[in-house]
Amino acid sequence: MNKECLACGMINSIPVFDITDWNKKDRCLKCDDALILQSDGSTHTCDIAHGNETVDQAMSKLHLHLNHAINNYTHRVRLIVGGGLIKEEVLGLLYFYQQQGYIVSYAVDSRNAGTINIIIRS
């Protein structure tokens, strides 16, 4: 895919990454900035639990949203998970993802227990 460097404007051709396999070392050909780590400070909000999703469906939606976020410039994903099994499953996966370094951090929203804030890149 073509990705514009936020530092210099150069259009670079880089692969589409998966959250479990993103190469954070891909650099801009012109200014050498780490392209995939560039953030525009944006928040991507998504609800994976209020459309009668099964746990499996919710987890596959989560995967799509995380992939969307890493392939764009998203700073944070605001994930609406509700309060049931989906939330438990998501928290387990995010714990693993943070351990692996796929995401920076995550935390249940202090004002809404059914929402998890995930920091994708600083």
Ligand SMILES: [Zn+2]
């Ligand atoms: Zn650049």
